[in-house]
Amino acid sequence: MKKNIVLLIKLLLVVLNASFLNAQGSAGSKSDVEPRTLVDMNTAGILQKGMFAINTEQLPDGVFILKMDVGVFDQFNFGISYGAANFVGKGDVKFYKYPGVNVRLRLFDEEPSFPAILLGFDSQGKGEYVDSLRRFEVKSPGFFVVASKNFSFMGLLSLHGSMNYSLETSDQDKNLNLIVGVEKTIGNQVSVVAEYDFGLNDDEYKIGRGRGYLNAGVRWSIGKGLTIGFDFRNLTNNRISDSFGGDRAFRLEFVSKIF
Numbered sequence: 001m002k003k004n005i006v007l008l009i010k011l012l013l014v015v016l017n018a019s020f021l022n023a024q025g026s027a028g029s030k031s032d033v034e035p036r037t038l039v040d041m042n043t044a045g046i047l048q049k050g051m052f053a054i055n056t057e058q059l060p061d062g063v064f065i066l067k068m069d070v071g072v073f074d075q076f077n078f079g080i081s082y083g084a085a086n087f088v089g090k091g092d093v094k095f096y097k098y099p100g101v102n103v104r105l106r107l108f109d110e111e112p113s114f115p116a117i118l119l120g121f122d123s124q125g126k127g128e129y130v131d132s133l134r135r136f137e138v139k140s141p142g143f144f145v146v147a148s149k150n151f152s153f154m155g156l157l158s159l160h161g162s163m164n165y166s167l168e169t170s171d172q173d174k175n176l177n178l179i180v181g182v183e184k185t186i187g188n189q190v191s192v193v194a195e196y197d198f199g200l201n202d203d204e205y206k207i208g209r210g211r212g213y214l215n216a217g218v219r220w221s222i223g224k225g226l227t228i229g230f231d232f233r234n235l236t237n238n239r240i241s242d243s244f245g246g247d248r249a250f251r252l253e254f255v256s257k258i259f
Contacts, residue, residue, distance in 0.1 A: 025221025039215035044148035047071035062089035100124025115149035134170035142166035
């Protein structure tokens with residue numbers, strides 16, 4: 001456990017160092033960093049070669065997730081993540097058993113009449129890990145393909161559609177899943193996002209009720225390389241354990257050019 005805490009502290013120190021490097025935020029119409037996620041949904045956005053990003057998410061039940069991504073080549077990103085439940089709170093910290101891996105390969109750049117298309121793999125789930133079902137409360141995306149298209153509409157309007165297959169299938173729900181999402185910029189520094197996860201791989205009444213997951217959020221680029229966000233999750237009250245409806249989460253992102 002002490003080793004895990006030391007690892008997270010070291011990664012947070014990297015976050016602090018990154019804040020002093022020259023970069024831009026990923027929200028608003030003036031951003032030159034492509035958003036790679038909405039709330040839980042992956043987009044076709046990608047880091048440019050030589051860019052480095054660190055993201056944190058703070059979710060209910062003291063869940064904390066730290067993620068690092070790097071633009072290895074022009075169209076290829078690689079990232080790792082790690083997290084824990086009850087990281088903030090009382091009692092024992094419940095560290096995730098394994099780190100997550102995120103690999104992104106953009107097959108096609110966006111054209112005026114054609115969306116950007118990206119193929120990827122993401123093994124990081126969210127929330128507490130349910131040992132009896134061998135899955136996270138929010139399943140990891142697993143293998144996914146996503147298409148994203150930007151439109152000029154009072155700033156920028158982005159539409160996204162994704163299909164994914166999670167490897168978390170011990171709950172006997174092995175269906176392909178669909179997600180759709182939208183991002184709208186509000187001025188130079190702010191964006192609002194929304195997504196609907198159909199939950200086709202989470203409708204066996206083990207965790208999900210079969211309604212799908214509706215998530216929304218706001219993003220604000222507050223400085224060079226720094227974007228903060230606030231999310232409203234599970235607005236459909238799809239999760240059986242959430243008797244009082246949805247929940248809230250906070251996120252932080254640093255982006256920097258490193259080579």
